[in-house]
Amino acid sequence: MARRGSRLSRGKALFQLSRYKEAIVEFELGLSEDEPKAILYLMIGYCYLDLQNQRQAIVYAEKSLAEGQEGYLPFFLLASAYEGAKDYHKARLYILKAIAIDPEVADMYSLLADIYVKGQNIDKAVESAMSGLALNPSHIRCNGILLTAAVLKRNRIEFEGLAKKLLALDPNNDYVHALIGWGKMRFNNYEGSLEHYRESLRINPMRQDSVKKMEAIETIRVLNGDKPYTSEDYVFTVLAFITIVAFARIALDVIFYLHGD
Numbered sequence: 001m002a003r004r005g006s007r008l009s010r011g012k013a014l015f016q017l018s019r020y021k022e023a024i025v026e027f028e029l030g031l032s033e034d035e036p037k038a039i040l041y042l043m044i045g046y047c048y049l050d051l052q053n054q055r056q057a058i059v060y061a062e063k064s065l066a067e068g069q070e071g072y073l074p075f076f077l078l079a080s081a082y083e084g085a086k087d088y089h090k091a092r093l094y095i096l097k098a099i100a101i102d103p104e105v106a107d108m109y110s111l112l113a114d115i116y117v118k119g120q121n122i123d124k125a126v127e128s129a130m131s132g133l134a135l136n137p138s139h140i141r142c143n144g145i146l147l148t149a150a151v152l153k154r155n156r157i158e159f160e161g162l163a164k165k166l167l168a169l170d171p172n173n174d175y176v177h178a179l180i181g182w183g184k185m186r187f188n189n190y191e192g193s194l195e196h197y198r199e200s201l202r203i204n205p206m207r208q209d210s211v212k213k214m215e216a217i218e219t220i221r222v223l224n225g226d227k228p229y230t231s232e233d234y235v236f237t238v239l240a241f242i243t244i245v246a247f248a249r250i251a252l253d254v255i256f257y258l259h260g261d
Contacts, residue, residue, distance in 0.1 A: 008035050011043060020047040038067035045077050049084070057081035072098035072105065079111060088119045106132040110141035122149050138169050144179050151183045159183050174204035190217050 007030030014023035024047050027040045045060030061077040079095035082088075095112045102108075109132030116125035129145035136142070143166055150158040163183065166176045181196035197214050200207050 006030065006035055007033060008040060008043070011040075015043060015047060018050070020051050023047050038064050038069035041067060042069055042074060042077065045074075045081075049077060049081055052084065054081040054085040057084075072101040072108070075101065076108060076111070079115075083111065083115055083118070086118075088115050091115050092119075104135060106136040106139045106142060108132075109135070110139060110145060113142065113145040117145065117148055117152075122152055125149060140166065140170055140173060140176065143169065144175065147179060147183060151186050156187055159187070172203060174200040174207055176200075177203065178207055185217060193217060 007026045011023045011026035011030065014020075014026060024044055027044045027047070030040050031037060041060045041064035045057045045064060048054075048056035048060060057077060058081045061074050061081065064077075065074045075094045075098035079091045079098060082091035082094060092112065092115050095108055095115065099105075099108050099112065109128045113125040113128035113132070116122070116128060125145055126149050129142040129149075132139050132142035133146075143162060147159060147162040147166065150156075150162055163180045166173075166180065170176055177196040177200035181193045181200060184190075184193035184196065194214060194217060197217075
């Protein structure tokens with residue numbers, strides 16, 4: 001438990017504001033002032049994860065474990081970092097360790113399912129997502145995995161049903177719109193795809209993946225001899241691209257620590 005005004009509590013406040021580099025400075029000062037090392041290392045690791053520095057995230061997760069950090073979060077951090085580094089074998093091993101420690105957290109099943117998708121094991125991805133949905137039927141990412149599987153299996157009817165479900169669950173979620181945009185693109189519904197990608201960028205202008213997919217759709221349309229973007233569409237895409245600084249992957253469960261004082 002951090003005392004009021006500690007480096008740990010200051011760092012957590014900065015982390016919550018997505019000021020990760022400043023948060024790291026506070027956490028490192030806390031290490032020099034003999035504050036609890038295990039949680040400080042863990043928080044530094046999550047900062048590096050959100051800065052897309054997977055190598056440093058792994059280093060600090062391991063330091064946290066060496067200092068005796070308990071619970072599933074260090075293993076969740078390792079799994080997330082290895083997934084970001086595209087080492088899906090290690091990512092799967094660590095998320096399974098995290099699940100063994102606490103099997104009642106739906107977020108972990110969505111990460112496991114995502115790892116299986118990237119390893120092209122769609123059946124196992126669906127199985128993992130269903131385990132998460134058994135804990136939380138409204139879990140966005142687990143439902144998203146089912147939508148992803150429907151697209152990859154070319155099941156348009158199932159895709160449309162899951163798209164409606166996700167929009168009903170959270171219509172202002174940039175991930176939801178980007179995912180539906182991807183699905184519609186895979187089913188050659190380019191106008192519908194662009195609509196959702198634009199909405200994902202309106203909600204979160206930092207979504208680099210949405211910008212890239214819009215550019216890909218434009219290329220396909222030009223090759224097909226279709227009408228290209230209007231000037232307004234093009235300006236919107238360029239402005240959105242300029243605003244990109246990073247694509248952060250944050251474990252939602254870190255909020256437990258952000259409010260742990």
